[in-house]
Amino acid sequence: MKTVNTFGILALSFGLFAASCGNSSQSNNETVDHSAHQAEAPATSEAPAPATEPAGSAAAASNEVVIESNDQMKYNLSEINVNAAEPVKLTLKHVGTMKNDVMGHNVVVLKAGADVAAFTTAAMNAKDKDYIPESKDVIAHTKVIGGGEQDAIEFTLPGPGTYDFICSFPGHAGIMKGKIIAQ
Ligand SMILES: [Cu+2]
Known part of the structure; x- marks a missing residue:
């Protein structure tokens, strides 16, 4: 029994060590990441964007959109107002920790x-296409990301109108959905 306790303490302290280690290495990402996945390097350098939902500005049209998604299968936004005449830069962030094969999220903007x-039903059967089935209705989509990742896309809407966006990961679209209102 004593060995179990000792192991527990060791595991705990290792966990703490790993956590603090993770934090300190994060600040050094700029040098560390060069050899790693290139796609993630700009992601971390852009990361320190502050809170993305200042309560008052939700209705103000902005074409720089940041949507957060999490381990609770939710987006932080359900309505996005943009200017229809200009390109939209949309960044999806996954602020959770679960991997993309378990709690993956994307944003699919539909006509x-x-x-x-x-579309949602077709997406369920399109795992080999990153849950984007062949469809005339897709305007743009991010890739499916997991916790700690982000993906940015840029697209131009066909014109003023209301556009649905969903997460096409199986089982998510019922909750993870919203509207882009373009004026
Ligand atoms: Cu999702």
């Missing part, structure tokens, strides 16, 4: 009037 339910 106005798209059959969201039909």
Whole structure:
């Protein structure tokens, strides 16, 4: 029994060590990441964006959109107002820790009037295509990301209107959905 306790303490202190180690290495990411995945290096350098939902500005049109997603299968935004005449830069961040095969998220922007339910069903069977089935209704989409990752896309909407966006990871679109209102 004593060995179990000792092991528990060791595991705990290792966990703490690993956590503090993770924090300190994060500040050094700029040098460390060069040899690693290039796609993630700019992600971390852009990361220190402050809170993305200042309560008052939700209705103000901005074409620089940041959507957060989490381990609770939620986006932090359900309505996004943009200027229809200009390109939209949309960044999806996964602020959770779960991997993309378990709690993966994306953002799929669909054409106005798209059959969201039909698209969602088709997406379930499109795992080999990153859950983006062949469809005329897709305007743009991010890749499926896991905790700690982000992906940015840029697209231009066809014109003023209301566009559905969803997460097409199986089982998520019922909750992870919203509207882009372009004026
Ligand atoms: Cu999702």
